[in-house]
Amino acid sequence: MTKMLDDYALLSPLRYTNNWLKIGVVGFGILMGISSQAPLVPFSIAICMSLATLIFGRVPPKFYLKLLMGPAVFVVFSIIIIAFFFGGGPELFGFNVLDYHLGVNTGGLSMAFLVFSRTLGGMCCLFFLALTTPMVELFSVLKKTGLPDSFIELSMMMYRYIFVFLDVAWCIKHAQTVRLGYHDLKTSLHSMAMLCSTLFLRSWEQGEKTFVAMNARCYDGKMMIFEEKRPVNFSEVALSLTYMVAIVGVWYVSNGMLEVSFW
Amino acid sequence: MHIMEGFLPSPWWQLWFVFSIPVIMFGMYRLNKLVSERRDLLPLLAVAGAFIFVLSSLKLPSVTGSSSHPTGTGMAAILFGPAVTAVLGVIVLLYQALFLAHGGLTTLGANVASMGIIGPLAAYLIYKAGMKANINFYVVVFLAATFADWITYVVTSTQLALAFPSQTGGFMGSLQAFLAIFATTQVPLAIMEGALTALIFKYIIQVKSDALVELKVISQETVNKLRGITA
Structure with missing residues (x-):
């Protein structure tokens, strides 16, 4: 990876x-x-x-x-x-x-x-x-800039799922490679398309699950994050x-x- | 294509921010409205943004062995429309600058203009026009994704030519040079991305077409037609 x-x-x-x-x-x-x-x-x-x-x-x-x-x-x-x-x-x-x-x-x-x-x-x-x-630290900076909440929420959730999906993508890619999924151009195009569509469907399902999970924990469109004091x-x-x-x-x-x- | 940090000289990087910021504001307004109507959309949009990021960090298979990455913006524009894609594009570009060292902060405005606004808008217009003209769904997707990718490069070339006009030929002179190097080399890669996007949609329709119907990308009748009447 x-x-x-x-x-x-x-x-x-x-x-x-x-x-x-x-x-x-x-x-x-x-x-x-x-x-x-x-x-x-x-x-x-x-x-x-x-x-x-x-x-x-x-x-x-x-x-x-x-x-x-x-x-x-x-x-x-x-x-x-x-x-x-x-x-x-x-x-x-x-x-x-x-x-x-x-x-x-x-x-x-x-x-x-x-x-x-x-x-x-x-x-x-x-x-x-x-x-x-790290991006985690920059979120507290972003919160202070007065950008709309939905934008910051969106970027925070995106940040989390980037790593989840990268893992999924790499696992699928390795599995495809060992099965000679990338040995020529035509096969690799098909393998790549399969990878991307699976990824899309996985992320779609993940999004639905996340909504249910967050709703169950009383999510009201605003995630609180803990900001540590960092004295200079x-x-x-x-x-x-x-x-x-x-x-x-x-x-x-x-x-x-x-x-x-x-x- | 990402313009690197520090590449655009002084009046130009500010001007591209002036161009991009109102569009982004409009996108955020639309996003806020969408989210307040249907709260379950926010997690979905977040995973969609993450999906675009991962898509754009995968290497596209190519003939010469040179590596290239799909832009993913054509697909996003077809799925979510240009306004929301612009907002997702800003976040994706910011993450690309900070995680993968693609692009930069002062050039963010210019990069958002080419990859987050104009490219997706072209894809969306082609997609809508094609569907209205009743052309085969996969052909329309192929065309939309190909042109989104290619137009992104044309816009980037224009941005570079505006910032660095040629001494003899002026803006047109250097535009020709930048187009010759960036836009022509991109043609096979754009076709590749178009084919890939069309294939992705084919697999999605085979496996779980209701996701697309729910996003109002295509109607149930089109899906039935594409799957064959027996399905």
């Missing part, structure tokens, strides 16, 4: 630190990275957040690298297109394909580099949140503030330098 990020988050040593602090650090990183015009800012965010994930979150480095490689295909394709089609400036190199000239110029290349760094910075922030904060300690705040000040400093220096170079 594939391990999901949530499994790591539940075991993470940072699990019991204050949720708002973690969300603040991550949100700050994402917004600073995306608003920066210089690639240096997202790169430094990426390095800081990766170090935080690896050292404080004790995530195995090999797994973390594999995680970063996941979105690589999409990013590489899109960046190549941006490099070829975006921006102006002197052309660096080019070639002709079927009477159509393709060239990379400095503007396109720097844009591609900037987008790459932003994506990297954003992904590192997101991974930090995903690998240290001084070292965490100090470290987060140092990080934020450092990033703001890098932001001003690098974006300031960019403006100078424009003149």
Whole structure:
């Protein structure tokens, strides 16, 4: 069974630190990275957040690298297109394909580099949140945001059943695989369809059973969850503030330098 | 296809939120109304959302060995209608970003627009039109799911082209490039998802068609016709 990020988050040593602090650090990183015009800012965010994930979150480095490689295909394709089609400036190199000239110029290349760094910075922030904060903790945050109750109830129940159905799906898939259910394309299409339809019917029945079970326990459309107090300690705040000040400093220096170079 | 965190530059990621949020609000309004009328729907919708998540995390069988995941949105739109699918789509996309590292938080608006709103809406319209025109149920499902998957990719390409217009050709120039890479490679996979969805419906009708009748996806007469008169 594939391990999901949530499994790591539940075991993470940072699990019991204050949720708002973690969300603040991550949100700050994402917004600073995306608003920066210089690639240096997202790169430094990426390095800081990766170090935080690896050292404080004790995530195995090999797994973390594999995680970063996941979105690589999409990013590489899109960046190549941006490099070829975006921006102006002197052309660096080019070639002709079927009477159509393709060239990379400095503007396109720097844009591609900037987008790459932003994506990297954003992904590192997101991974930090995903690998240290289990969804269970985020529900109490969601409850405070004032979203409609039915939406939050829906997401909480969905969260529970994702794991139930993943188990069912993997069991069926293993059973099908050992019976050569995936040995060629046509068979695998049929096996897959059988798996999905069984899953749908199972989930349908499960939904009916859940309603009966919850009704029997006086469910009135609102589940109460226990929210633990998570005090922040001084070292965490100090470290987060140092990080934020450092990033703001890098932001001003690098974006300031960019403006100078424009003149 | 999920646009990664940090990929869309500043005016665009906010704009896609501006596009998506009213639709989601409408979806939540519909959801609230549905749930207050029939309380037994909430657990059903929850398991449906979980089902979409699991469906989208399964690998689709493909010829070249490259892995691809079904979007599952076409099927959801046929089963539950586009408004509710949009709300389920937001939650599924949020979970995908946090559990599987697909997509991101700033790009959530853009991803919801392509995968939660426009793709399902296309599937729903095709499905309704097809059923009205009295075409075979499985053919309609196949078409709806195929186009939902493919249109999702077209929308994503458009989003990328709007954010990164080409120097020479402008928006159209880079749209062609993004379409050439993402939309054409997706055609076989979209057909695959269409075939898979049609097969899923076939199995469901064989085993337990009353679930579909109860959701008002198809009428009892259509089921009888599909099963043959003897059934």
